[in-house]
Every structure is written in C-alpha cells, then in structure tokens.
Amino acid sequence: MPSLNMEGPYRFDIKTINEKVTRVSPGNFVLGRKNENGAFLFTYIGRAFTDLNSKLKFWIDKKDKPLFKFRYCVTAQDAFDNECENYHDFVKGGKAKHPRRPASTDWQCPRCNFYN
Ligand SMILES: [Zn+2]
Numbered sequence: 438m439p440s441l442n443m444e445g446p447y448r449f450d451i452k453t454i455n456e457k458v459t460r461v462s463p464g465n466f467v468l469g470r471k472n473e474n475g476a477f478l479f480t481y482i483g484r485a486f487t488d489l490n491s492k493l494k495f496w497i498d499k500k501d502k503p504l505f506k507f508r509y510c511v512t513a514q515d516a517f518d519n520e521c522e523n524y525h526d527f528v529k530g531g532k533a534k535h536p537r538r539p540a541s542t543d544w545q546c547p548r549c550n551f552y553n
Contacts, residue, residue, distance in 0.1 A: 441527075454505075461488050463510040465485075466507040467481060489509065
C-alpha cells in the first residue's frame with residue numbers, strides 16, 4: 438500500500454492547527470474522518486505553496502471534515518510533486534481532477550504526462 442507519509446490525524450480546528458502546524462512552510466494535507474473501525478479515511482487532498490497553516494484554516498469553513506493530516510515540504514514544487522503522487526496513489530479513477538500547477542510554472546507531474 439502506498440503511504441501518505443503525513444503526521445496525524447489531528448482535530449481539524451483552529452486551535453489544533455496552530456498547535457501542530459507551527460512552521461511557515463509549503464506542505465501537503467488531507468482532510469477526512471475515522472470509520473467505525475477507527476481507520477482514517479480522507480476525502481480531500483490539498484497543498485499549500487507558501488503557508489500550510491493558513492491554507493488549512495482557509496478550508497475550515499468550506500469542508501466539513503473532523504480530522505486532518507499534514508507534512509511540511511521544502512519547496513512549493515515539492516508540495517506539487519507530493520500532491521501529484523498522492524493523487525495517483527489514492528484518487529485516480531475517482532471524480533477528483535488532476536492537481537493543477539501554478540500558471541507561472543512549467544512543472545511536470547512526476548507520475549504522468551498530464552502537462553505534456
Ligand atoms: Zn499526474
């Protein structure tokens with residue numbers, strides 16, 4: 438099984454985000470819940486190119502999920518690459534669209550030729 442390689446899950450609220458996501462950094466996150474067996478299920482994959490803490494808070498009012506996981510990335514492009522990897526490992530074939538790169542970049546998906 439592929440792994441998200443993220444910390445958590447943690448409660449998806451402002452207090453917990455501030456406690457856990459303390460660095461201003463690019464990063465990746467997922468939002469989800471636990472099922473009746475206690476397994477974490479995520480239904481949203483996201484990324485932040487500059488500030489993961491702020492990006493998580495942006496989603497609080499828009500996604501009704503109780504839990505999140507995250508990881509920091511060194512660069513924005515790392516966050517994009519990881520988002521693509523997570524998409525291909527966990528989402529492809531579902532209704533979610535392929536991750537989008539910033540319009541000002543020529544980044545390539547590490548797993549497919551979406552941008553060729
Ligand atoms: Zn791809």
